[in-house]
Amino acid sequence: MLHDLAAGHAAGPIESILDVGCGKGRWSIALAQRFTARVLAVDLTQERVAATAHAVREAGLEGRVAACRGSIHHLPMTTASVDLVWCRDMLNHVSPLEPAITECARVLRPGGAMIVFQTFAGDLLEPLEAARLCSALVIDPDNMSVDHAENVFLSAGFAIARKDVIRSEWREHEIEAGDTDQILRDLLTVARLERERDDLVDRYGAALYELLRAGAIWRPYQMLGKLLPIAYLLVAPAIDP
Numbered sequence: 001m002l003h004d005l006a007a008g009h010a011a012g013p014i015e016s017i018l019d020v021g022c023g024k025g026r027w028s029i030a031l032a033q034r035f036t037a038r039v040l041a042v043d044l045t046q047e048r049v050a051a052t053a054h055a056v057r058e059a060g061l062e063g064r065v066a067a068c069r070g071s072i073h074h075l076p077m078t079t080a081s082v083d084l085v086w087c088r089d090m091l092n093h094v095s096p097l098e099p100a101i102t103e104c105a106r107v108l109r110p111g112g113a114m115i116v117f118q119t120f121a122g123d124l125l126e127p128l129e130a131a132r133l134c135s136a137l138v139i140d141p142d143n144m145s146v147d148h149a150e151n152v153f154l155s156a157g158f159a160i161a162r163k164d165v166i167r168s169e170w171r172e173h174e175i176e177a178g179d180t181d182q183i184l185r186d187l188l189t190v191a192r193l194e195r196e197r198d199d200l201v202d203r204y205g206a207a208l209y210e211l212l213r214a215g216a217i218w219r220p221y222q223m224l225g226k227l228l229p230i231a232y233l234l235v236a237p238a239i240d241p
């Protein structure tokens with residue numbers, strides 16, 4: 001769906017893609033295959049860069065996908081050199097947000113597109129629940145706000161060409177397609193973590209406990225309307241500012 005969102009915008013072929021915050025490279029590879037493009041996969045941690053490089057070799061795509069260490073605040077690319085910036089599930093962790101989005105705008109060709117997929121706080125997320133999640137996952141609380149993110153996109157010069165409020169749709173689809181393993185595993189994990197809280201915190205420490213709990217409660221919270229996934233298609237100005 002996110003690939004289609006990107007393809008729908010492109011006036012010409014998408015030849016050069018930046019996957020920022022690439023993680024283990026799953027989407028860098030999928031993008032190279034879908035668009036027959038050159039992809040630069042960038043991540044803050046060397047461990048993720050190495051995992052991406054490994055996945056790229058396994059996929060036989062060394063000629064078209066390169067991985068390197070870098071930050072969204074200082075991208076290792078020349079100005080106006082990229083057709084598509086792919087930014088999936090990483091902006092929550094980026095602080096401050098505004099210079100990061102401005103940096104993405106810098107590397108895009110005039111009229112180029114940026115796909116942002118991000119999970120925000122839903123109306124039903126209570127303040128204590130939000131604080132607990134943000135602390136456990138090292139999320140800047142401001143970045144959980146839809147208004148804040150959209151103001152930043154606009155002030156960096158982007159137009160919001162499409163906004164798809166996904167809510168619980170992807171989770172519903174997984175279940176309807178018979179893929180119930182993940183959500184059941186998450187619920188089981190949350191239940192056991194709650195039931196054995198004191199013992200687990202004693203043995204493993206509060207930070208690891210909270211990290212595991214936050215990861216496991218993420219999908220159930222999406223289904224309950226406490227977390228709100230949204231996909232954006234942002235478009236850079238057609239004339240280089």
Ligand SMILES: C[S@@+](CC[C@H](N)C(=O)[O-])C[C@H]1O[C@@H](n2cnc3c(N)ncnc32)[C@H](O)[C@@H]1O
Nearest residue numbers: 021022023043044045048071072088089090093
């Ligand atoms: C939740 S993972 C998402 C990975 C991938 N985009 C995906 O959708 O599967 C977030 C990734 O963003 C990276 N990251 C966090 N802050 C970053 C920054 N300032 N610059 C570049 N990457 C960053 C993390 O190291 C991590 O690999």
